[in-house]
Amino acid sequence: MQIVALAGGVGAARFLRGLLRAAPPGQICIVVNTGDDREFYGVQVSPDLDIVTYTLAGVVDEAAGYGLEGDSFATVEALARLGHATWFRLGDGDFATALHRTQRLRAGAGLAQIAAEICAAYGVAARILPMSEAPCPTFVTLTDGRTLHFEEYLAREGAPDSVRGVDLSAARRAAAGPGVLDALAAADAILLCPSNPVVSIGPILAVRGVRDALARARAPVVGISPIVGGAPVKGPADKLLRGIGAEVSARGVAELYRGLCDGFVIDERDRAQSRDIEALGMHCLATDTLMRDAQISRALAESALELARTIASRKTGPRQTSRSAPHKTAPWLPE
Amino acid sequence: MQIVALAGGVGAARFLRGLLRAAPPGQICIVVNTGDDREFYGVQVSPDLDIVTYTLAGVVDEAAGYGLEGDSFATVEALARLGHATWFRLGDGDFATALHRTQRLRAGAGLAQIAAEICAAYGVAARILPMSEAPCPTFVTLTDGRTLHFEEYLAREGAPDSVRGVDLSAARRAAAGPGVLDALAAADAILLCPSNPVVSIGPILAVRGVRDALARARAPVVGISPIVGGAPVKGPADKLLRGIGAEVSARGVAELYRGLCDGFVIDERDRAQSRDIEALGMHCLATDTLMRDAQISRALAESALELARTIASRKTGPRQTSRSAPHKTAPWLPE
Numbered sequence: 001m002q003i004v005a006l007a008g009g010v011g012a013a014r015f016l017r018g019l020l021r022a023a024p025p026g027q028i029c030i031v032v033n034t035g036d037d038r039e040f041y042g043v044q045v046s047p048d049l050d051i052v053t054y055t056l057a058g059v060v061d062e063a064a065g066y067g068l069e070g071d072s073f074a075t076v077e078a079l080a081r082l083g084h085a086t087w088f089r090l091g092d093g094d095f096a097t098a099l100h101r102t103q104r105l106r107a108g109a110g111l112a113q114i115a116a117e118i119c120a121a122y123g124v125a126a127r128i129l130p131m132s133e134a135p136c137p138t139f140v141t142l143t144d145g146r147t148l149h150f151e152e153y154l155a156r157e158g159a160p161d162s163v164r165g166v167d168l169s170a171a172r173r174a175a176a177g178p179g180v181l182d183a184l185a186a187a188d189a190i191l192l193c194p195s196n197p198v199v200s201i202g203p204i205l206a207v208r209g210v211r212d213a214l215a216r217a218r219a220p221v222v223g224i225s226p227i228v229g230g231a232p233v234k235g236p237a238d239k240l241l242r243g244i245g246a247e248v249s250a251r252g253v254a255e256l257y258r259g260l261c262d263g264f265v266i267d268e269r270d271r272a273q274s275r276d277i278e279a280l281g282m283h284c285l286a287t288d289t290l291m292r293d294a295q296i297s298r299a300l301a302e303s304a305l306e307l308a309r310t311i312a313s314r315k316t317g318p319r320q321t322s323r324s325a326p327h328k329t330a331p332w333l334p335e
Numbered sequence: 336m337q338i339v340a341l342a343g344g345v346g347a348a349r350f351l352r353g354l355l356r357a358a359p360p361g362q363i364c365i366v367v368n369t370g371d372d373r374e375f376y377g378v379q380v381s382p383d384l385d386i387v388t389y390t391l392a393g394v395v396d397e398a399a400g401y402g403l404e405g406d407s408f409a410t411v412e413a414l415a416r417l418g419h420a421t422w423f424r425l426g427d428g429d430f431a432t433a434l435h436r437t438q439r440l441r442a443g444a445g446l447a448q449i450a451a452e453i454c455a456a457y458g459v460a461a462r463i464l465p466m467s468e469a470p471c472p473t474f475v476t477l478t479d480g481r482t483l484h485f486e487e488y489l490a491r492e493g494a495p496d497s498v499r500g501v502d503l504s505a506a507r508r509a510a511a512g513p514g515v516l517d518a519l520a521a522a523d524a525i526l527l528c529p530s531n532p533v534v535s536i537g538p539i540l541a542v543r544g545v546r547d548a549l550a551r552a553r554a555p556v557v558g559i560s561p562i563v564g565g566a567p568v569k570g571p572a573d574k575l576l577r578g579i580g581a582e583v584s585a586r587g588v589a590e591l592y593r594g595l596c597d598g599f600v601i602d603e604r605d606r607a608q609s610r611d612i613e614a615l616g617m618h619c620l621a622t623d624t625l626m627r628d629a630q631i632s633r634a635l636a637e638s639a640l641e642l643a644r645t646i647a648s649r650k651t652g653p654r655q656t657s658r659s660a661p662h663k664t665a666p667w668l669p670e
Contacts, residue, residue, distance in 0.1 A: 041434050041438065042378075042434050042437050042438040042441065043377070043434070068413075071409060072407050072409045072427065074406060074407050074409070074426075074427035074428050074431075075410060075427045075428065075430045075431045075434070076431075077428075077431075078403075078427070078428040078430075078431030078432065079431040079434065079435065081431075081456050081457070082431060082432070082435045082452070082453065082456045083452070083456060084435070091409075092407065092409035092410045092413070092427045092430075093409050093410065093412075093413040095410045095413075095427075095430060096409075096410045096411075096412075096413030096414040096416075096417060097413065097417070099376050099377050099378070099410070099414065100414065100417045100419070102377050103376065103377040106377070117417070117418070118417065121416050121417045121418060122416070
């Protein structure tokens with residue numbers, strides 16, 4: 001069974017840890033958001049690629065949700081002394097990853113090849129594919145009129161409430177990264193990790209050809225809600241959902257994924273929303289999605305895969321129509 | 336009294352620490368070898384500039400002779416994991432200096448301006464001037480025919496004996512850095528630190544205009560021998576001296592500086608060579624040059640300055656002829 005998971009960083013990490021326990025790594029391919037990528041201190045940082053790699057390697061700083069466990073911060077501290085703004089706290093080990101990426105990019109290697117090299121060095125057997133090799137910066141516009149790179153919004157400004165909109169136009173113009181569309185076409189199950197739907201899954205869906213590939217895929221597409229009881233488990237998803245006019249709920253996320261997902265997994269605390277979600281044309285499963293330990297993460301991944309299998313067994317033949325008609329009103333999903 | 340000191344890295348460090356105790360920092364200008372500069376891991380490293388800056392700031396790792404005291408090595412260790420050859424052990428704090436330099440160079444700043452920024456950040460009041468802003472790599476040729484960048488020779492190969500020659504042709508083609516020739520012209524005393532004469536002082540002397548500026552300078556030029564009792568105090572000077580056919584002795588170094596120096600300070604253990612050195616046209620002073628502590632470093636700097644003052648008081652009028660006729664036979668000093 002070939003599994004393709006669309007993932008951001010922090011929000012996806014625990015789920016991916018579970019997925020790795022639920023399926024052999026050789027069957028797992030993760031398509032990762034690169035909308036947060038940016039040059040910091042002269043080196044090329046891919047926050048979500050690094051988080052996913054470190055997570056699958058078992059070396060991520062679990063408390064922070066990003067960075068290498070036990071990493072030091074001597075370089076950023078010395079950069080601060082040299083007058084640099086160091087709101088992006090890149091660890092010393094993280095610098096090595098970014099230095100490697102920067103050198104290899106300069107030598108002409110592609111982001112996908114570089115991601116594979118970093119995976120090999122860290123012993124990650126699953127495939128990790130950047131959503132695109134073109135620069136795809138995600139911008140957040142605030143009510144005061146300022147437009148910030150997503151990392152400026154998140155790390156520098158501390159994710160303020162005053163979001164007016166999200167600009168995914170760079171991702172809209174970008175071609176999918178090597179292997180991405182093929183992996184979606186060949187998949188037996190496609191999962192949307194419980195990542196931020198607006199700035200993690202959104203950019204991947206915005207990349208040219210990805211939504212078409214999802215619509216044409218023979219595999220069922222199953223999303224997992226990152227919202228539990230009306231609030232995100234981690235991160236600023238509530239502010240960004242509000243900013244694009246969506247409801248901060250499992251149902252609100254399902255609405256964004258309408259026409260894209262065949263199935264949607266929500267937390268048992270949100271079971272009352274099941275009927276509304278089914279009405280959007282998705283099979284809905286309610287279970288424990290608060291991944292307090294590796295066992296719960298694994299159980300959630302198994303539930304999502306089981307839902308995909310159930311959907312696949314029910315439908316043979318061409319794609320159900322609902323998935324080929326993406327929800328037109330979500331402004332973060334360009335037509 | 337304006338003092339200009341020509342310096343490499345490790346060999347000069349203890350002497351410069353003494354000089355800083357012997358004169359106010361506002362009177363000190365250090366012209367630093369950039370022949371060891373190279374890109375490592377995608378960042379621009381200036382080993383001697385960094386050693387001199389850290390030394391004057393009092394933050395150098397005194398045991399190693401380079402790098403920041405108490406620095407960590409998480410980035411190089413992570414780079415090793417990523418498959419990089421990490422024989423050049425750049426510390427995490429050192430990476431910040433190199434990242435700053437790399438970014439500023441890319442933004443169009445010059446090496447001298449960047450050196451001043453790093454000095455300001457580290458609270459160094461003395462002026463530190465790169466000998467040149469052009470790339471001036473020093474190459475060492477071995478008897479097996481290989482030609483290595485100096486850092487490859489020193490750090491990667493461990494300074495083998497089999498030196499056949501030293502290539503300073505890049506420095507020969509390079510223009511002096513901003514302020515260098517002016518500082519030499521305005522100096523009251525010019526010191527050649529007890530650095531490696533072949534690969535630390537040699538490249539500075541090779542830079543276009545530097546030997547002319549020394550010949551025309553009104554200030555006396557005083558060298559300090561890095562060789563004591565027939566061996567270098569630190570580093571591979573013996574191998575490099577032998578490699579260019581020079582004697583490994585205070586006298587051997589004085590011969591290389593013939594026509595450049597008015598005075599030469601040697602260790603009291605080498606007092607027997609004084610007469611030979613005087614015969615080269617230099618005033619010779621024998622004293623304790625083994626800088627086991629800061630007091631001895633200071634006393635040595637004071638002795639060198641006192642010798643310069645004595646020479647200056649004896650000669651008024653135009654430069655003595657010996658200094659304007661550089662020794663023609665030293666192959667490392669291009670004509």
